[in-house]
Amino acid sequence: MAVETASLPSSRKTEKSFFARLVGTRRRRDTVEGYLFIMPVVLGLLFFTIGPMLASFYISFTKYPILRSPEWIGLRNYVNMFTKEPNFWQSVKVTLLYAITAVPLGILGAFLLALLLNQRIKGMSFFRTSFYIPTIVPAVASAVLWGWLLNPDYGLINAILKGVGLPTSRFLGEPNSALASLVLMSLWSVGGGMVIYLAGLQGIPETFYEAAKIDGANSRQLFRFITVPLMTPTLFFGLVMGLIGAFQYFTEAFILTQGGPLFSTYFYSLMVYERAFRFTQMGMATAMAWVLLLVVLSLTLLVFRSSALWVFYETEVK
Amino acid sequence: MSVQRRTVSRRDFLRLVAAAGGVAALAACAAPAPPSAGTAGAGEAPTAEPVELRVSILQGAPVEPVNEFLRDATTAKHSEVTTKFEFISGDLAELVYAQAAAGTLADVFFSADLFAVPFAKNDVSLDLKAMAESDPDVDLDDVFPAMLGLGTVDNEIHFLPSGLDVVTMYYNKTLFEQAGAALPTDTWTWDDLITNCKLITEMEQDENGNPKYWGLSNATWSWWATIYPWVVGYGGLILADDKSTWSDPKTVEGLQAYADLWSKHNVAQPLGLDVGGDSFQLGRAAIYTHIQALRTPIRTNVADKFEWDVQLMPLMPDGKHRTGMGTWGMSAYSKSKHPELAYEYVKNIITPDVQTKMTKAEIIVPLLRSIAEKGDWMQGLTTPPQNFMAFVNGADDAILPVMDHPADCGSFYVGVVNQAYSAALEAVIRGTKGAAEAFTEADTTIQNCLDENS
Numbered sequence: 001m002a003v004e005t006a007s008l009p010s011s012r013k014t015e016k017s018f019f020a021r022l023v024g025t026r027r028r029r030d031t032v033e034g035y036l037f038i039m040p041v042v043l044g045l046l047f048f049t050i051g052p053m054l055a056s057f058y059i060s061f062t063k064y065p066i067l068r069s070p071e072w073i074g075l076r077n078y079v080n081m082f083t084k085e086p087n088f089w090q091s092v093k094v095t096l097l098y099a100i101t102a103v104p105l106g107i108l109g110a111f112l113l114a115l116l117l118n119q120r121i122k123g124m125s126f127f128r129t130s131f132y133i134p135t136i137v138p139a140v141a142s143a144v145l146w147g148w149l150l151n152p153d154y155g156l157i158n159a160i161l162k163g164v165g166l167p168t169s170r171f172l173g174e175p176n177s178a179l180a181s182l183v184l185m186s187l188w189s190v191g192g193g194m195v196i197y198l199a200g201l202q203g204i205p206e207t208f209y210e211a212a213k214i215d216g217a218n219s220r221q222l223f224r225f226i227t228v229p230l231m232t233p234t235l236f237f238g239l240v241m242g243l244i245g246a247f248q249y250f251t252e253a254f255i256l257t258q259g260g261p262l263f264s265t266y267f268y269s270l271m272v273y274e275r276a277f278r279f280t281q282m283g284m285a286t287a288m289a290w291v292l293l294l295v296v297l298s299l300t301l302l303v304f305r306s307s308a309l310w311v312f313y314e315t316e317v318k
Numbered sequence: 319m320s321v322q323r324r325t326v327s328r329r330d331f332l333r334l335v336a337a338a339g340g341v342a343a344l345a346a347c348a349a350p351a352p353p354s355a356g357t358a359g360a361g362e363a364p365t366a367e368p369v370e371l372r373v374s375i376l377q378g379a380p381v382e383p384v385n386e387f388l389r390d391a392t393t394a395k396h397s398e399v400t401t402k403f404e405f406i407s408g409d410l411a412e413l414v415y416a417q418a419a420a421g422t423l424a425d426v427f428f429s430a431d432l433f434a435v436p437f438a439k440n441d442v443s444l445d446l447k448a449m450a451e452s453d454p455d456v457d458l459d460d461v462f463p464a465m466l467g468l469g470t471v472d473n474e475i476h477f478l479p480s481g482l483d484v485v486t487m488y489y490n491k492t493l494f495e496q497a498g499a500a501l502p503t504d505t506w507t508w509d510d511l512i513t514n515c516k517l518i519t520e521m522e523q524d525e526n527g528n529p530k531y532w533g534l535s536n537a538t539w540s541w542w543a544t545i546y547p548w549v550v551g552y553g554g555l556i557l558a559d560d561k562s563t564w565s566d567p568k569t570v571e572g573l574q575a576y577a578d579l580w581s582k583h584n585v586a587q588p589l590g591l592d593v594g595g596d597s598f599q600l601g602r603a604a605i606y607t608h609i610q611a612l613r614t615p616i617r618t619n620v621a622d623k624f625e626w627d628v629q630l631m632p633l634m635p636d637g638k639h640r641t642g643m644g645t646w647g648m649s650a651y652s653k654s655k656h657p658e659l660a661y662e663y664v665k666n667i668i669t670p671d672v673q674t675k676m677t678k679a680e681i682i683v684p685l686l687r688s689i690a691e692k693g694d695w696m697q698g699l700t701t702p703p704q705n706f707m708a709f710v711n712g713a714d715d716a717i718l719p720v721m722d723h724p725a726d727c728g729s730f731y732v733g734v735v736n737q738a739y740s741a742a743l744e745a746v747i748r749g750t751k752g753a754a755e756a757f758t759e760a761d762t763t764i765q766n767c768l769d770e771n772s
Contacts, residue, residue: 065725066415067441084766152592280440281726
């Protein structure tokens with residue numbers, strides 16, 4: 001009996017402990033499973049984004065010709081970039097020029113196209129698809145295509161200009177016209193922005209227009225006081241994305257001009273690539289990439305700050 | 319023994335993630351590790367154990383067939399060796415650097431004159447000189463010094479060249495005759511060339527007054543082998559005692575004379591004017607300057623569209639047929655597990671047997687004096703060209719590129735030096751700057767780099 005009495009609490013304790021352990025194990029297992037499920041994404045982010053970013057930040061303070069170990073040189077890359085690096089300011093100028101021309105033109109073109117394609121006419125799906133198709137053409141293919149179109153000797157555009165009696169151009173072959181030619185090319189893919197603006201236009205409630213019409217608003221006033229204000233969040237999105245894209249512009253210039261002639265299309269990203277993979281100056285290249293990140297970040301923040309002045313949100317109370 | 323309940327807290331998880339991030343960053347920053355197995359000692363004796371030699375090459379002619387000769391010659395002597403060809407695609411330098419950084423570069427790899435300096439100075443290619451000098455199968459003295467010089471860096475041999483590749487003048491006989499111009503001879507000066515090419519350029523214009531034909535193609539306008547002969551021919555220099563001297567008066571004079579082919583004499587195809595292919599092969603430019611290897615594609619592409627031949631480059635003011643060279647060859651990897659076998663493979667490219675086979679296959683002009691100067695090698699070769707000896711005789715006055723810049727400043731081919739002089743020259747040709755101004759700027763850029771890396 002004594003043995004039984006003595007064994008009872010022990011048995012209860014064991015049962016409780018087993019139950020607790022069971023619950024604990026399940027909880028723990030659930031937790032572990034949860035973390036395991038998110039682990040691929042977390043590890044991917046760590047190893048393929050954050051890790052390389054931290055590494056590139058370190059490398060930007062070194063002299064690193066890839067095949068030799070990085071040598072710590074402090075801020076020298078950053079100082080040389082602004083003071084000694086040939087063509088650095090030219091690449092900044094080219095990139096800024098492109099950004100301040102291609103981005104507004106792209107937004108305007110896409111917005112006007114969206115307005116045109118927001119009409120209720122027959123065959124609209126065909127037109128929308130047609131304008132969108134260029135955006136799904138790979139950048140390399142479209143660059144090669146434009147290289148042919150703009151060829152000074154046998155290109156279609158010069159053939160048309162000749163046909164109508166206008167002077168021809170060397171386009172990508174002349175310093176004065178090369179950057180403008182790339183801006184022109186960028187307008188070919190306004191279809192991507194157009195789809196977003198079209199969605200924005202279709203999201204404007206019809207009742208707003210009806211109410212304004214009852215109040216006597218004409219078409220111009222409808223556009224000015226309803227369409228434009230209600231489209232500003234979408235235009236804001238387009239501006240932010242356009243700016244980021246413009247500062248990272250690379251493919252077409254890399255394929256068609258390699259930065260020439262006379263550095264007239266020497267974009268910042270092209271210079272970063274060249275420093276990294278042609279000059280094997282990985283330290284300088286990463287320093288330039290970090291400066292680009294800071295510039296893009298600052299501009300984006302500036303645009304965000306400015307949005308309070310010109311972006312209208314329907315739900316916003318001022 | 320009680321079992322403690324333990325869950326993984328968010329804090330623990332974040333710590334784990336942070337630790338993994340740190341490890342990732344450190345791993346990414348770490349210097350590349352050398353290959354784990356094997357030694358790079360050149361003194362290692364060839365082994366009788368089966369060995370697979372990895373050979374990284376470009377696919378197709380001329381590199382692949384040449385490597386088939388090299389493979390056959392290697393396995394004939396070393397039956398234990400099997401060869402695995404790995405075909406390169408994309409940018410060669412990027413691939414080689416990436417594989418070398420990872421320690422996975424092939425034992426033997428395709429190289430070319432433009433890569434000799436960067437591959438040597440970055441310790442990618444093996445110095446073959448000691449092995450070649452002590453090898454009874456190889457006679458380095460029989461190789462044209464200019465060609466061997468293309469693979470020689472700091473008195474070390476970093477690739478063995480494939481053939482005698484001297485830049486020679488290809489000319490369109492039909493176009494010269496149509497314009498009523500005299501055909502190029504081996505006594506032509508550049509003034510003779512300009513006088514006759516003007517007839518071609520002035521022969522026919524389009525509605526905007528632009529020439530339909532040009533004397534010179536623009537295809538190789540910024541190649542060192544095109545430009546540097548003008549510097550040397552006018553007595554200039556581009557580097558002296560660690561000083562960049564592109565703005566030296568004689569250098570400037572030579573480069574201005576070169577740029578005048580466009581800006582003053584208007585006999586060369588304008589820069590940036592793409593005519594939809596090679597202007598010489600399309601019959602739009604009368605002269606094209608390149609190495610012998612182009613004869614086969616030119617023959618194929620031109621077919622019977624016009625008659626053509628080759629001639630020595632015109633005489634420079636120093637009285638010599640100044641010209642450059644450019645060739646490809648094979649290198650051995652500095653960290654190869656089988657350095658001696660890699661050398662055994664590479665050396666075949668300059669043995670008389672393989673040189674003769676390559677010559678008969680019309681891949682090269684032999685770079686061994688003992689074969690090239692006899693002239694027998696020309697027998698039975700397909701024509702045009704007729705004047706095969708132009709490919710050989712040009713070697714006497716051919717010059718080597720300057721290879722003394724620090725690796726981090728690049729060279730004639732790549733990097734800061736290449737970009738600086740190309741930009742200056744382009745500005746002079748396009749007439750946006752005078753030669754003295756443009757090349758002074760180039761000097762400043764290059765000198766900054768020299769000072770930084772001296």
